[in-house]
Amino acid sequence: MERFASFGPEARRYTPHVREQLLAMSPATIDRILKPTKAAMDPVGQSSTKSRTTRLTELIPLMTRVPALDQQPGLIAVDTVAHCGHTLKGEHAFTLTATDIFTGWTVNRTIKNKASKWIVEAFDHISNQFPYPIDHLHSDNGSEFLNEGLYQWTQHHGLVRSRSRPNHSNDNPWAEQKNADVVRRSAFRYRYDTTAELELLNELWEAVNLRKNLFLPTKKAVGYRRTTSGRYVRTYDAPRTPAQRVLDTGILLPPERAALRRLYETVDLASLTRRIGEVQAQLIRCAAAKSRSQASGAA
Structure with a gap:
């Protein structure tokens, strides 16, 4: 920065002592000192979920734990994140985030708003x-x-x-x-x-989900163990990618298994990661200044 004189208007604060x-x-140390400043510049996460009682709250049962019948691929947990x-x-x-609780396979899709028309269209994708x-x-x-x-869509597809x-x-x-790990971080x-x-967000998800599902291993909690001090701590399985977990289940037919392996072998991870960075840079150029300018109005 000294060589190219790129300090800008802050150059007056760049004294020998500061240097x-x-x-x-x-x-x-730099990250720790800058953390409050960065946090004040960016919006905090806000929840847009508004629960309401309808006839569907009686038709759709509560689930507080995964039944033994569903300890296999196919149970998809979904939620929405507001880009507000x-x-x-x-x-x-x-x-809209959809993730299989057994394999971790995750798919995201951005929609215009939460109208049922766009929700159903997203689930089709x-x-x-x-x-x-x-x-x-x-x-x-959430409504x-x-x-x-959506209820009629799930009925039609037998879900x-x-x-x-x-x-x-x-x-x-x-x-x-x-x-948090996929939507907010990406x-x-x-x-x-x-x-x-x-459109940029949906382009981003195509690359982010491909990288996550094929290349990023995760650990799953599988139980507890007792330490020598008497405390109980979580135990985890060996790290595996969602694609590896899918293959391990044996749920795919041979042609589908071959297609998934072929996809893994043909994707260039370095190029994919560069593309993610390029799309993120475009999103920042589009929205960062706009979002920060709205901060005072939102307060």
Whole structure:
């Protein structure tokens, strides 16, 4: 930065003493000092879930634990994330997350709003992105999931429905975890409310989901063990990617197994990651300044 004189208007604060302090700092110290400033610049996550009582709350049963019958691929947990920036006011995009609780296979799709028309259209797309049929849909009590349009769609496709208890996000931890780990980490917390941004988000999910499902291993909690001090701690299985977990189940026919392996062998991970970075840079250019300019108005 000294060589190219790229300090900008902050150059007046760049004294010899400040220079000495900067050069003495470790990267961890820099991150720690900047954390409050960065957090103040970006929007905080806001919940757009509004539970309501309808006839569907009686038709769709509660599920607080996974029954033994569903300890296999096909049970999909779903949730939505609002891309609202600092405020929920006005129309903005939502990303629908669908993840198989057994294999971890995850698919995302961004929609214009939470109208049942777009929800059903998103599920049409999502159901075709799983390498095996889905047979059970688990959601929270948001109005985007408890509506006639989606209920009729699930009936038509023969899917079992279940829902969480109101105000118990821990009843749907699989989708909630992906909201943070996939959606917020990949698409940030900016406000997206244009057609161009919606298209960029869906382009981003194509690459993000491919990388996650094929290349990023995860561990699953499988029980507890007692330590020498008498405490109980979680135990986990060996790290495996969602694709590996799918293959391990034996649920795929030989042609489908061959297709999944062929996909893994033909995807260039480095190029895929570069493409994710390029789309993210475009999203930041579109939305970062807009989102931050709305901060004072939202307050």
